[in-house]
Amino acid sequence: MKFSPNRRTAIIAGAATLANIGTPALAQKKYGPGASDTEIKLGQTMPYSGPASAYGTIGKAEQAYFKMINDQGGINGRKVNLISLDDGYSPPKAVEQVRKLVEQDEVLALFQTLGTPSNSAIHKYVNAKKVPHLLLATGATKWNDPKNYPWTMGFNLSYQTEGSIYARYLLKNKPNAKIAILYQNDDYGKDVLKGVKEGLGTKGAKMIVAEATYEVSDPTVDSQVLTLQGSGADTFINITTPKFGAQAIRKAFDSGWKPLHIVNNVSASVGSVLTPAGLDKSVGLLTLQYYKDQNDPQWKDDPAMLEWRAFMGRYYREGDPKDASNLYAYLAAQTMVQILKQCGNDLTRENVMKQAANLKNLKLPLLMPGMALNNGPTDYALFRQGQLAKFTGTQWQLFGELLGTSD
């Protein structure tokens, strides 16, 4: 495996950032609820049971990560204690559990509470209580609203940002595209669609020639794909979840429609989408990537990937190393550790929030080469960029520069 110079510097820079422990530490120790000389208490709710229990592995991987950090001496000498409770993906249960975390366990901050419904249910409460509600495990755009909800900050690349990056790419490289869009009829699908439309701006009305939706309960999206094909579009934006993503990719190929096919990141997994769709039928697909896919052969010997595999082998052996959620959890936990390190000895809720909104050039090695996390007090979004990749038949080939919404 060859190392491009740009990738190596990224790794070194990432390591340097992570090693940069507690720079702006105040001389005097200040503690909010859940923090002391020996411990930092964090809380989260996870769907360990219920319809979304497949995501429960995120909570387990994060607990494992903090165990590793604690074995290495903790953060500025303090052990991290992540209290992870089951909410069964039920909003009322999430409210109850979060109230337990805040009022009874008195955690310093909430970290990676998962799911749009659960987080919607606690959104007002945590802001009224002024509890840092950090790095939410959902891609909805509404978590970035520091003016009205200063205590809430999302983690994922927002769905709208992703949509608008596709739009900007098309405007630049295929300004006369006739676009057909398939999207899932819920908040996620509409969020990506909104991003695409905003990205296209005034030209959108002319460029988008067809839209079709499907429900999660639909058996297939074949007829939708055929309708879109019939519109005469030459560009297809595929905003679907894995099962439907695979169906749409196969149908768009089998029907003889050969559009420029953009598939959203949710459905870009080589293992769970492209393989069932047929790798030969997936050649030429475009997507946006922002962290490395462990099932993609090009990262097999990547040092960051080896480090992650070592962690999985040592601290989370029961976790599935093919599941992208475990890699995602690792990234989120690393970000949280950075926030806590930046807090130094001022572990009040105010300072945790201040530091969370003050992440500068955080280069996590598992991100796409050259990518960094940045945010500020008026714009909480951590991920602003991604890199387009084209599928070669075996792997995603990155191309072009990092794309963002503001360049």
Add this chain to the structure above:
Amino acid sequence: MHEPTLSNRRALLSRGQLIGLALVLALACALPFVVSNYRVFQFTLALVYAIALLGLNMLTGFNGQISLGHGAFYAIGAYTAAILMDKFGVPYWLTVPVAGAVCLVAGFLFGLPALRLEGVYLALATFALAVAMPQLLKYKGLEAWTGGVQGIVIVKPDAPPWTGLSQDQWLYFVVLGFALALFAVGWNLLRGRVGRAMVAIRDQPIAARAMGVNTAMVKSMTFGVSAMYTGIAGALGAIVIQFVAPDSFTLFLSISLVVGIVIGGLASISGAIYGGIFIQFIPNVADQISKAAPWAIYGIFLIVFMYVMPTGVAGFIRILVGRLRRGRDR
């Protein structure tokens, strides 16, 4: 019908019960001042469930109609309250009776066709209602009101300043007030003529008809009133949680309600309270015992409860009290 000995005993019983009731009430009123706001919130939810369970118990326990779909009425009540507050600015306390009325009508209408169905067949029909509800709530045509998958966020009501109570304490007393009123109404209903008709239909439907009970009417009305109780609970639950979304009202809610009435005690009014406490607290206890398999622990709890108290907690207490009394008489 006049049976002096029986009514005499009943009066005696109710004196004992009155003392017990006064004690429980005093305890219930003192509770929010001795525990944390988080615990108050949990007890409020237990009370909400108790109201819902009383509704379901009327239908299943007293009238013998099995419903696996009461979560749907709970959802209708919750959404009625949420939509009224969010879209029309109706004060929270006014949304509760409206939600009850909506569910009364919905339950009555659903009860009409359900008349043709008995036992497990009715259970399946109501089950269908529970399964369909979350998706109906996501339906595009209703999205302007229901907010689709996003749900509706409700503003938590403040306590009136003169009370000096926290929001949680205030809501607890609001819910307690509704619960007391509804239990009093339920008590009168179930202990009177209507209640006897309901039980007669459950035990001897043919004899009941021969005695002149309008079976169809009583059954449909029971369905309606039962749904009304559950709908009121749903509205109160929505106000307490401050949020409604389709994912809040999955099939599991309906099943939990059935678990609640069986554990609490079928055809028992006080059983609703024990059941409410069970479905609110036991999953948490199970989660504390084992993080890896909380639902397995929950299952064990269920089996143990059913084995030790085959007639529910209320039945168990009744037996205990009976034994004590017999011991004293001797």
